Amino acid sequence: MRPRLSALLDHLWEQAVRTPQRFVVLSFAAAAVLLLVISAHGLVVLRDHEVQTLQQTQQLQVAGISSVLNVETERLRSVRNFAQHLIRLQMGPHAVEADPPLQAAYAHRNDDLWQLPAPEGDAVLLGVGPRMLEGMDSFYRRDEDLLPGLYVARGISHLLSAEPVNPLVTRKLMYVSSNGFFVAYPPVPPARTAAVLRRVDDAGFLREHLPHNNPDRTLRWQMMPAGDGSGDVYLTVSLPVYLHAQFRGVAISGISQRSLDAYLTNTTRKGVRSFLIDIDGRLVGASTRDVRSVEKFAAAVPSASGEATPHEMFRRGSGTLHLADGSRLMFQRIGSTNLMLVDYFSATDLLLRTASHLSVVLAASALSLAVLLWVTLQGFRKLFSHYQARGEALRELAETDALTGLANRRVFEARFAVEHSHSLREKTPMSMLMIDIDRFKRINDNWGHASGDRVLKTLADVMRATVRAIDVPARIGGEEFAVLLPRTSIEEATQTAERLRKILGQTVCGPAADAADMGDIRFTVSIGVSDLGADGTDNLDTMLMVADRRLYAAKNAGRNRVVSDDRVPEPAGDSAPAPAPTA
Structure with missing residues (x-):
């Protein structure tokens, strides 16, 4: 077989050398035929692929619409279940006594138009009197259970005002009582109260859920005009609300057709x-x-x-x-x-x-680009991994103190800006600690600078272990440290400072190797506390200034103490002694 193939190739090569023009023409003809075959096959494959893509897109659309409908039906069931629970509660021995707003609404129940205000953002209850209910066969006034019904409607108003899961879908949600009132979201202008009830009556929402029309109490779907002059139509789903066998109303959700x-x-x-x-x-x-x-x-x-x-x-x-x-x-x-x-x-x-997807030139270009892209990606992957590691190391060097691993002053200022904004927006307190090691120079003089560095690292480790995850401990210079305490009052910050001071006072730090014969190092700290908003502290500089001032007040009062106000502290017996070697 191989000799024959080799002989055929030799023959073709001889013909190509002798008649190159004919060889080129034949080669192009063969390539054209092959291209036509590939194109025809490609059209079939791409057509099937396109149909599959369209089917997948449709499945995603169906999943999206199904999700919206499921959310609305589940929300409707939640409203129905909660309403029935509240009805049972209010009709039983443990009923909640009506408060003044409920009593006021009940007192006006026979007015042509009356309402029960709800907390801001919740749906408002609107109702009409018996005169306005005339001609609406679906509604009938029952004064004996009107007051419990008002309590129930107000209780579910917050459920109705919840935002939809899909922001592309506009929907309306309402609970309509057969007693002649409703609560809806988005809110309905009071002037349209009677018109809304009349539309509900005309659409048969209540009639179709009566026991003999809907014995299984199942969901009902139907189309309903918006009724607000917009010309829109709503796809509505409704569910009956019962107390045992007594029909009390219907929960309705509508999704805008537009x-x-x-x-x-x-x-x-x-x-x-x-x-x-x-x-x-x-x-x-x-x-x-x-x-x-x-x-x-x-x-x-x-x-x-x-x-x-x-x-x-x-x-x-x-x-x-x-x-x-x-x-x-x-x-x-x-x-x-x-x-x-x-x-x-x-x-x-x-x-x-x-x-549009089938082009030999584009296909060849795409293949070339794919190969080039693969090669380039391999190179970039290695380069990116290398530079990412270097960048991560540089970022850590730029954001942390090299000796202690705490945040440096630049990061501390950035975090302060973020937490300051949150504190102003959410109206929460924020405090700050300034910490300084007492007589740190004597430690350096007695044990050496290497041991002093070990003391700084020990202090940083204790700070990290003592403060919360949301707090920001930082080294802002020399032996001075700071801690930003978001959502913390000055009383809580003072307690944290006292706890940190006592732990550090009981901490033993081993000296460096060049001072091993000097014994362990014990040290204390002085801490100043400032509070955002107090004494004009509305920015980082003023908070640092106040905390620093109180820090030095602690120093002047004998060290090893916490100062959280500007009263002159009295010297105490537990003032910091000079650091000395321990055996």
Whole structure:
């Protein structure tokens, strides 16, 4: 076999040498044929890949919409469950006594319009009197359980005002009592109270959840106009609220159709039209434009009307339909709801999307770039790892004190700026300690500078072990140290300083090797404490100045003490003795 192959190659080479023009033409022809075969195969592969990509995108869209619907239904169940719990509580022997706001609202229950204020940010309760309820068959006034109902509605107002998980989706949430009042978020202008109740009555939200209409007390989905003049439509889900067998009201959540349109528009790939439909073929949302009320899917995609009925797609649950004109429909049901996401794309769009990815020049360039990129990445990976390690070391040198490992003054100032901003914004206290080693010069003179460095390291270790994780211990110069104490009052800071002073007073530091015969070193510290906002301390410099002033007051009063105010401290018997060797 090898001799024959070698002979064939030799023959081809001889022909190429003798007739180079013919050889080049034949080579280009063979390359062109090969290119056509590869292109045809590539079109098929890329087309299938493009369809898979569109299917994955649709799955992500379905997951996003399903997540929003699940969150809203779970929120609705939470409102329903909490409301029923409060109803049982208020109708039982352990009912909470009505406070003045509840009594005031109850006293005005027969006014045409009355309300119960709620804490700022929560939904406000609005209600109407018996005269305004005339003609609304879903509502009936029961004075005997009105007051407990008001307590329940006020209790769930905070749940209604919680922000939605998905910021792209606009939704409304409300609890409507069959007693003629409701609480809603976003808030409803009081002047529209009767109109809102009338819309709820006309839509049959309460009637459809009566025991004989909804014996299983399940969720109900329906479309409902916004009613605020915006022309928007809401996809609503409702759930009944019961006390045992007595129907008390309904919890309603509505998702704006326009926000669903916007979500589909923002998440749909170019050249694809996405539609959200219900089981009857009504459009609930679309990526191409705002959906008109009661518009049908067949009107938006006429070519699909005879081949893909909504009931058939819901029966199958998910899949792809090839239409007669070459276009395709991909559809997937959203969970167990009566909603389905349908993607439509024409054969032309699919061909253009596929062909745009198929270019020999681009493919060759991409391959070359991929190889070059791989080589470059290998080099950069090694260089980056090296420089990252060097940068980390330089950053640590720039941010920490080389001897003690504590934060240096530059980092201390930066952390102060951050904590100062938090303290002002959250109105929390903040304190600072200034710490100085008593008679540190004598330590250096008696034991040497190497032993003095060991004392500084020991002090730093004790500081790290004593203060909290949120505190910032730092060495700001020589034997002077500082600790920033966020969210700490001056009384708490003083207690921390006293604890640190006592621990250091009991700490023994071993000397350096050149002073081993001198014995262990014992030392004390003096500490000054300052408080943000007191005595005009509104920045780092003034806090350091006050703490430093009190530090030196501690020094002048005999050392080994904590001073947290500007009263002149009296000398005490536990003042710091001169450091001396210990056996």
